[in-house]
Amino acid sequence: MHNHEINQPDFGTSQKKLGIYIVGFITCSILTLISFWTVMSGQFTKWEMFIIIYAAAFIQFFVQLLCFLRLNTQTKQGRTNVMSIIFTGVILTSIIIGSLWIMWNLHYNMM
Amino acid sequence: MHSEDSVANDHHHASDSTDVFGFWLYIMTDCILFGCLFTTFLVLHIQAMHGLVLKSYLNLYDVLIETFLLLLSNFTFCLAILNLYANKLFKVQAWLAITFLLGASFVGIEIREFIHLANEGFRWDVNSQASSFFTLVGTHGLHVSCGLLWILLMIIQLPLLKMTNVAKRRMTYLGLFWNFLDIVWIFVFTIVYLMGAM
Numbered sequence: 001m002h003n004h005e006i007n008q009p010d011f012g013t014s015q016k017k018l019g020i021y022i023v024g025f026i027t028c029s030i031l032t033l034i035s036f037w038t039v040m041s042g043q044f045t046k047w048e049m050f051i052i053i054y055a056a057a058f059i060q061f062f063v064q065l066l067c068f069l070r071l072n073t074q075t076k077q078g079r080t081n082v083m084s085i086i087f088t089g090v091i092l093t094s095i096i097i098g099s100l101w102i103m104w105n106l107h108y109n110m111m
Numbered sequence: 112m113h114s115e116d117s118v119a120n121d122h123h124h125a126s127d128s129t130d131v132f133g134f135w136l137y138i139m140t141d142c143i144l145f146g147c148l149f150t151t152f153l154v155l156h157i158q159a160m161h162g163l164v165l166k167s168y169l170n171l172y173d174v175l176i177e178t179f180l181l182l183l184s185n186f187t188f189c190l191a192i193l194n195l196y197a198n199k200l201f202k203v204q205a206w207l208a209i210t211f212l213l214g215a216s217f218v219g220i221e222i223r224e225f226i227h228l229a230n231e232g233f234r235w236d237v238n239s240q241a242s243s244f245f246t247l248v249g250t251h252g253l254h255v256s257c258g259l260l261w262i263l264l265m266i267i268q269l270p271l272l273k274m275t276n277v278a279k280r281r282m283t284y285l286g287l288f289w290n291f292l293d294i295v296w297i298f299v300f301t302i303v304y305l306m307g308a309m
Contacts, residue, residue, distance in 0.1 A: 016196050021189040028182055032300075036175050039305045049309055057301040061294060068185060068290045077128045081135055088139040092146040096153075103154045 016070075024067025031060040127280055134284045138291050141254075145295050148247040149302060155239040156307075165244060165307045168233045170224070174304045177220050178296065181255075184213035185293045188286060195282055198274045204266050210289075211262045214255055221252050244303065251292070251299055258289055 035056045038049050065071045071085070072078040191206035225245070228234075235245040265285055272278040 016189075016193050018190075018193055021186060021193075025182065025186045029179070032175075032178050032182065035301060035305060036171060036178075039308055040171055046309055050306075053301050053305050057297050060297050064185075064290065064294050064297070068189060068293070069287065077132065080132060084132075084136060084139050088142050091143055095143070095146050096150050099150045099154060 020067050020070075024063055027063045027067070028060050031056045031063070127276060130280060131283055131287075134287060138287055141291065142295075145247075145250070145298075148243070148250060149298065152240075152243040152247045152303065155243045165233065165240060165303075168228050168231050169304060169308050170227075171304065171308055173220055173224055174300055177217050178300055180213050180217040180220070181293050181296050184210045184217070185290055187213065188289050192282060192286055195274070195279060200269060200274065204269060207262055207266050207269075211259055211266070214259045214262070218252060218255055218259065221248070225249075248299060248303060251295055254292055254295075258285075258292060261285055261288070 035053045038044060038052045038056075044052070065085075071082060073082055187206050187210045191203050191210065194202040194206060225248075233241055235242050262285065265281065268281070269278060272281075
């Protein structure tokens with residue numbers, strides 16, 4: 001069995017362990033419930049809700065990357081994956097922030 | 112692509128990981144596609160604050176159920192992967208079938224929600240906010256539907272492929288795709304539904 005595992009091709013997805021999946025699942029459930037509860041309970045101001053749901057979303061994003069996609073820097077393949085996701089992050093940030101910035105200014109100036 | 116008939120053996124590990132990296136790059140371009148749709152939604156959401164707004168039509172309980180269905184299907188898929196590496200064919204198929212059912216209920220609830228919204232008058236052609244809402248959520252739903260088809264094909268394929276590296280590679284692709292859809296959904300429910308309901 002051990003020998004078998006050494007012969008596995010490297011998919012850059014790291015070792016498969018049940019424990020990590022369970023931890024990931026529970027953490028994501030809790031974060032989801034926090035987000036929904038914050039909005040549904042109606043006890044918070046708009047800014048508080050805004051900050052809480054975005055913080056929860058980003059934490060859940062990283063938990064999913066680590067626990068389910070098993071992103072890692074231990075192997076060469078894993079490092080290449082991390083590089084490409086960082087590159088995608090840069091592109092996405094410029095698209096999203098850039099568009100919102102421009103459109104917001106436009107909106108402001110048109111009023 | 113691959114010459115699929117030269118199955119297994121002399122399939123080099125290096126080429127396997129290159130293939131998976133190629134699929135990973137596809138996922139990254141899909142991320143950019145969704146990023147653009149999110150941006151469109153946000154921009155039009157700011158602009159179209161008058162007239163019909165999404166807020167009055169939303170039912171957050173449905174969204175919460177959808178979220179958990181998708182998260183659970185993600186987890187059951189991981190269990191399928193674990194059984195694949197333990198060489199238990201029947202269990203892999205069983206977990207895949209459960210994943211399929213969870214995903215199908217997700218799509219079912221989403222379609223029901225779309226029909227409900229359209230009946231209430233929030234159709235895709237009423238204003239820019241509605242158009243961008245249906246495009247964004249619909250594209251995600253379409254991806255999930257494709258994923259469901261893929262899971263079905265995988266359940267049929269697995270007994271034929273046996274537990275070869277080819278099977279493992281294809282399951283890795285499917286796993287990346289399925290987990291990626293759940294990651295996109297985190298942002299859909301946060302940006303579209305929760306912010307929409309605020």
